[in-house]
Amino acid sequence: MLKVSGLTVSFGGKKVVSDVSFNLNQGEILGFVGESGSGKSITALALMGLLPPNAIVEQGKAILETESGSIDVFKIDSRQHQKLRGGAMAMIFQEPQTSLNPSMRCGKQIDEAVLLHTTLRGKAIRERSIELLTEMQLPNPEKIYNSFPHQLSGGQKQRVMxxxxxxxxxxxxxxxxxxxALDVTVQKEILKLLRDIRDQRDISIIFISHDLAVVSEVADNIMVMKQGEIVEKGTVLDIFSNPKHPYTKNLIGFRQKLNNLIGLSHTYKTTPLISFKSVSIEYASNSWFREGFRAVKDVSFDIFEGETLGLVGESGSGKSTIGRALLGLTSIKSGQIRYKGLSIDTLKGKDRLRFCREVQIVFQDPYSSLNPRLTIGQALMEPIIYHRLGTLKQARRRVIELLDVMQLAANSINRYPHEFSGGQRQRIVIARALALNPKVLVCDEILSALDVSTQAQMIDLLIRLKEEFNLTYLFISHDLSIVKSFCNRVVVLNKGMIEEQGLAQDVFGKPQSIYTQKLIDSIPAIST
Structure with a gap:
């Protein structure tokens, strides 16, 4: 139903997709796999007629079979493309929160699509929207129809999309x-939903992902891309049981490494570095759309010097809230958080300043964590100057040393955040956290937006930094395969409460809780 041949896309004369050809059959799920920058999304955007203004399709054909006949989607104008979008072909994006209008109820946004692409009118539009929400296997479709996007979970928003x-x-x-952006259990549900939609509607799906394990669970055939070119394609069984190209072998190797490793045991000192004692955290009702609720309930655990403690759970389990509370960015309702035996609530003056230096956080999205108007040098020197740890000259020297540790060129100091890849930006924000010589790094979902090979490189970097700087990590993640490969001990959270905790090999090898077993069973594994 779709035949693409010789697709070449360029940005300002530079080719980003070169001579891409593939066929997509009716009812087939085709997986596009590759690292960031491999051309997966650009290929899809070209098909949808959504390329940015500075990109052009230099050559190629894309023959799409529609009810009105065959159409070359690269030979039609923007108006014709607009008629195709949502009708013959449609696209869902990575982040539903930015794809949905925050000021409109979800039902009205579905109504718009029904009105635009069908002949239904009046009450029939609303009825059709409710039917679609029911097909998406959402509980209480009427409630979802009347909800705003911010009132839904990530998985629910993706189903609305x-x-x-x-x-x-x-x-x-x-x-x-x-x-x-979804946790493993919701991811598994969405993958099943896409398969069900394919079976029920007999539609064709192009599924784009950097994660081979995820693709292997949903796709019939796979196309592996690297630097804008197809390096290998075949059935899921062929690709995973007998990969031909070295690049494909490396991608499979990275995922298998994450799945097979289990965090090393650690010899602990008797006195914990950080202690959470019966901590509860509440979010009060502070506006017309947010009701008050208890996000963390009576949580107690210790973090020992030199270890990596993994904090895992589904979205909304309280992981990030706990990380922010440790930094003092969120107030606690009851209980105590102790650092080196002292309650962080009682720290004042020099003790508070020292605590701020010694406990640093690295957030999920490095791009929004960096000021786009500051060069990398300015961003990294800022905390050193603020905490009076050196002169401007000394701060600059320290930044160059940190960039070297992060395996970034010294001239990066004069460049801006937008000039770096996602993995490079994450290295930069880690370097900024290290600028103050901290004892503890809180890593909040820092690998979730990165492709698998970059994740493996970042894990190797974090292990090296831990040894070199004698760091202690609180590693927050919904990706259990990463936690399994990297952490010494694991705390499993469920709806703000601790489900279980222990050594990584015990939690993953012999889970005591049904909830933990459910999380482990949801980890995507390469199937052959």
């Missing part, structure tokens, strides 16, 4: 990293 995409009964659905 899929409902909008399916409103016009497309024959081709493109899913661009639709599960990357």
């Amino acid at each position: 899929i409902a909008i995409a399916l409103a016009g009964n497309p024959k081709l659905l493109i899913a661009d990293e639709p599960t990357t």
Whole structure:
């Protein structure tokens, strides 16, 4: 139903996709796999007619079979493309929060798509929208219809986006990293939903992901891309049981490394470095749309010097809230958080300043963590100057040393955040955290947006930094395969409470809780 041949896309004369050709059959799920910058999303955007203004399709054909006949989607104008979008072909994106209008109820946004792409009018539009939400296997579709996006979970928002995409009964659905931001259990549900949609509607799906394990669970065939070119394609069984290209072998190797490793045991000192004692955290009702609720309930655990403690759980389990509370960015309702035996609530003056230097946080999105108007040098020197740890000259020297540790060029000091890749930006924000010689790093979902090979490189870097700087990590993640490969001990959270905790090999090898077993069973593994 889709035949693409010789697709070449360039940005300002530079080729980013070169001579890409593939066929997509009716009812087939085709996986696009590759690292960031491999050309996966650009290929999809070209098909959808959504390339940015500075990008052009230099050559190629894309023959799409529609009810009105065959159409070369690269030979039609923007108006014709607009008619195709949502009708014959539709696309869902990685982050539903930014794809949905925050000021409109979800039902009205589905209504718009139904109105635009069908002949239904009046009450029939609302009825069709409710039907779509029901098809998305959402509980209480009426409530979802009347909800605003911020009132829904990540998985629910993604299902609303899929409902909008399916409103016009497309024959081709493109899913661009639709599960990357979701925890493992919700990811598994979305993958099953996409398979069910394919079976029930007999539509074709292009599923884009950097994670081979995820693709292997949903796709029939796989196309591996590197630097804008196809390096290998075949069935899921062929690709994983007998990969031909070295690049494909490396991608499989990175994922298998993450799945097979289990964090090393650690010899602990008798006195913990950090202690959470019966900590509860509440969010009060502070506006017309947020009700008060208890995010963390009576949580107690210790972090010992030199260890990596993994904090895992689904979205909304309280992981990030606990990390922010340790930094003093969120107030606790009851209980105590102790650092070196002292309650952090009682720290004042020099003790508070020393604590701020010694406990640092690295956030999930490095791009939003960096000021786009500051050069990397300015961003990294800022905390050194603020804490009076050296002169401007000494701060500059320290920044160059840190960039070297992060394996970034010295001239990076004069460049801006937008000039770096996601993995490079993450190294930069880690370097900024290390600028103050901390004892503890709180890592909040710092690998979730990175492709698998970059994740493996970052884990190797974190292990090296831990040894070199004698660091202690609180590692927050919904990706259990990473936690399993990297952490010494694990605390499992469920709805703000501790489900279980212990050594990584015990929690993953012999889980005591049904909830923990459910999380482990949801870890995507390469299936052959």
